[in-house]
Amino acid sequence: MSPKSVHAPAAMSVAVSAVIFAMRPDEGGRMHLWLPLVRRTREPFGGRWALPGGWVGADESLSDAAGRTLHETTALRPRYLEQLYTFGRPDRSPPGCDDGRVVSVVYTALVRGDEAEQAEEGENVRWFRTDALPDLAFDHSEIVEYALWRLRNKIEYAHVAFFFLGERFSLRQLREVYEVILERTLDPANFRRRVEATGTIVPTTERLTGGRHRPPRLYRTEFTLDLRATGPSA
Amino acid sequence: MSPKSVHAPAAMSVAVSAVIFAMRPDEGGRMHLWLPLVRRTREPFGGRWALPGGWVGADESLSDAAGRTLHETTALRPRYLEQLYTFGRPDRSPPGCDDGRVVSVVYTALVRGDEAEQAEEGENVRWFRTDALPDLAFDHSEIVEYALWRLRNKIEYAHVAFFFLGERFSLRQLREVYEVILERTLDPANFRRRVEATGTIVPTTERLTGGRHRPPRLYRTEFTLDLRATGPSA
DNA sequence: TAAATAGTGTCTTTAAGACACTATGGA
DNA sequence: TCCATAGTGTCTTAAAGACACTATTTA
Numbered sequence: 001m002s003p004k005s006v007h008a009p010a011a012m013s014v015a016v017s018a019v020i021f022a023m024r025p026d027e028g029g030r031m032h033l034w035l036p037l038v039r040r041t042r043e044p045f046g047g048r049w050a051l052p053g054g055w056v057g058a059d060e061s062l063s064d065a066a067g068r069t070l071h072e073t074t075a076l077r078p079r080y081l082e083q084l085y086t087f088g089r090p091d092r093s094p095p096g097c098d099d100g101r102v103v104s105v106v107y108t109a110l111v112r113g114d115e116a117e118q119a120e121e122g123e124n125v126r127w128f129r130t131d132a133l134p135d136l137a138f139d140h141s142e143i144v145e146y147a148l149w150r151l152r153n154k155i156e157y158a159h160v161a162f163f164f165l166g167e168r169f170s171l172r173q174l175r176e177v178y179e180v181i182l183e184r185t186l187d188p189a190n191f192r193r194r195v196e197a198t199g200t201i202v203p204t205t206e207r208l209t210g211g212r213h214r215p216p217r218l219y220r221t222e223f224t225l226d227l228r229a230t231g232p233s234a
Numbered sequence: 235m236s237p238k239s240v241h242a243p244a245a246m247s248v249a250v251s252a253v254i255f256a257m258r259p260d261e262g263g264r265m266h267l268w269l270p271l272v273r274r275t276r277e278p279f280g281g282r283w284a285l286p287g288g289w290v291g292a293d294e295s296l297s298d299a300a301g302r303t304l305h306e307t308t309a310l311r312p313r314y315l316e317q318l319y320t321f322g323r324p325d326r327s328p329p330g331c332d333d334g335r336v337v338s339v340v341y342t343a344l345v346r347g348d349e350a351e352q353a354e355e356g357e358n359v360r361w362f363r364t365d366a367l368p369d370l371a372f373d374h375s376e377i378v379e380y381a382l383w384r385l386r387n388k389i390e391y392a393h394v395a396f397f398f399l400g401e402r403f404s405l406r407q408l409r410e411v412y413e414v415i416l417e418r419t420l421d422p423a424n425f426r427r428r429v430e431a432t433g434t435i436v437p438t439t440e441r442l443t444g445g446r447h448r449p450p451r452l453y454r455t456e457f458t459l460d461l462r463a464t465g466p467s468a
Numbered sequence: 469t470a471a472a473t474a475g476t477g478t479c480t481t482t483a484a485g486a487c488a489c490t491a492t493g494g495a
Numbered sequence: 496t497c498c499a500t501a502g503t504g505t506c507t508t509a510a511a512g513a514c515a516c517t518a519t520t521t522a
Contacts, residue, residue: 085317192501192502423514
């Protein structure tokens, strides 16, 4: 038997959240993926960590709302912001929750490591390594898992790695982004050939000095994300 | 200057729509991609064709709502239903529209050709070839374009072609699905090798008789879509 | 036996991976 | 001069494509 048809919209709130990824070294200098979480100050899940987010304004697009709310909590302004998935199970919030039913449109954002440094951190905002996350509020653990899965797939066929890096980068830095996300090492020689063949990077005359070894050439990319390629401009 | 922060949810309605694809021959026997549209009986866009859809019930998941509303209008029960994208620009509905602001979670569904035959058709529900669509209501033309783009990409790496076919199928039928979606011909020999190598199809002892030529072997697949691979169970 | 499609074999091209080797700046 | 990493060359393997060829059923 089918459920009854619905002739009028039900009462529902629309929220946005963001999974914000950054590539940063740990204390030992090893690179990892990190994301910022905010501590909930209210029930439900008071005290638990959650993805940054908030309500969508009446005259605001979903992506604008995602950009605004993540800026309000983390002070970040990512260059990359893409819709990930919309979560709307009726039981997402525990029973007796004030907010009623909430549909969350979740975005993935990518920021550079140096941007992440500048991001405000405090008692209620903190960066976590993706391989050492606490149990999150709501279904946010599941959401992060899915965002990681999508990022790993996406990096294989889309030019998203550049969003983790600055204007100029060495091939080692680029390779490190791939290695951390794919969780395996890549042959430097083969990686170089592959990425050079795609034609998405351009060598500059600059070199990266400071290491105690031969300084690598720096590259740049004119590549700017075509949003039509990843999702409509919505 | 940033927009003001939003401390309470705004009034918004959540709707679902479905882009339902089927593979069917035209009068001349040539295969094409088709989708069912419904004629709007109310303003805005009264008389224009639109994607089937409706409101999300208060205690209904988004995918359940998508399945229910598309069944109500087309009588179809697709085996494949996947979230495509969520559209929420504030100006999606023309000004002065009764429904207020609407956020639409759009799903893609795949059905077999013989199922499509059974689907009710009438004055207000009709199948259209994807290469000969009228101007649709709202932003639905843009949505269909994006769904087509995603389908073309998806068929390259995911096992979605089987959802267009019945329990048993010849390699030619499978190849035809690929050819129609990718809009190019594929070498039969190389296609056979490629699809056999993936191990997703199993030969049966049956053959497809009736043609005036050597009858092809029929294959089947135990493959059932793992929804975790395409999107979380939401 | 002719038409038509099923199905096989094989050569070429291209991309990916393994890995040895040379190059060069800094301590 | 040695160390560490940058960067090159080359061989092997696997996959994709082109295309000739054989096989089998129905009209």
